Amino acid sequence: MFERLNHVGVATPSVARAREHYARLFGPSAVGASFDLPAQGVRVCFVDAPNTQIELIEPLGDASPIAAFLDRNPAGGQHHLCFEVADLDAAIRDAASMGARPLGEPRLGAHGTRVVFLHPREMGGVLVELMEASRAGH
Ligand SMILES: CC[C@@H](C(=O)O)C(=O)SCCNC(=O)CCNC(=O)[C@H](O)C(C)(C)COP(=O)(O)OP(=O)(O)OC[C@H]1O[C@@H](n2cnc3c(N)ncnc32)[C@H](O)[C@@H]1OP(=O)(O)O
Numbered sequence: 744m745f746e747r748l749n750h751v752g753v754a755t756p757s758v759a760r761a762r763e764h765y766a767r768l769f770g771p772s773a774v775g776a777s778f779d780l781p782a783q784g785v786r787v788c789f790v791d792a793p794n795t796q797i798e799l800i801e802p803l804g805d806a807s808p809i810a811a812f813l814d815r816n817p818a819g820g821q822h823h824l825c826f827e828v829a830d831l832d833a834a835i836r837d838a839a840s841m842g843a844r845p846l847g848e849p850r851l852g853a854h855g856t857r858v859v860f861l862h863p864r865e866m867g868g869v870l871v872e873l874m875e876a877s878r879a880g881h
């Protein structure tokens with residue numbers, strides 16, 4: 744049901760400072776440009792690691808879904824795991840039938856395909872993002 748790990752979400756109070764840190768770790772060419780996704784309440788930057796991506800996310804305002812996480816973790820930290828699925832609607836149905844709790848309706852994610860989040864409480868303490876796969880998207 745769940746497929747490839749697409750990205751690891753890392754919350755940060757400053758994408759600009761985090762970009763510098765990850766450029767030292769993976770090289771400057773691995774670090775993409777940052778961009779805002781107001782509909783998701785975050786500023787985003789992808790880092791290309793050899794086998795996956797790291798998604799740096801900074802809150803856009805107090806209403807951001809990651810604002811409370813950063814209040815609890817002011818220096819930032821690992822925030823979510825994103826797995827690809829072939830059929831998002833089927834994956835949501837399957838996950839819900841196993842007790843997972845989808846957070847709202849699917850919406851367009853940073854790769855331009857539909858995503859939905861599963862509440863960490865039913866997912867062993869891990870916030871999980873399901874992303875409808877687009878092989879061009881990573
Ligand atoms: C860039 C776009 C997109 C993409 O395409 O990749 C993204 O990744 S956007 C990323 C940001 N968006 C989201 O995270 C949307 C979904 N998240 C949410 O709706 C909320 O973050 C949340 C999961 C409902 C939590 O909201 P919060 O305000 O923090 O609620 P609580 O303070 O009440 O926490 C409830 C409960 O959950 C624990 N928690 C919270 N965040 C995490 C986390 N990231 N990982 C693990 N656990 C988390 C929190 O500690 C509380 O636990 P208890 O105290 O045991 O109740």
Ligand SMILES: [Co+2]
Nearest residue numbers: 752798825872
């Ligand atoms: Co994500």
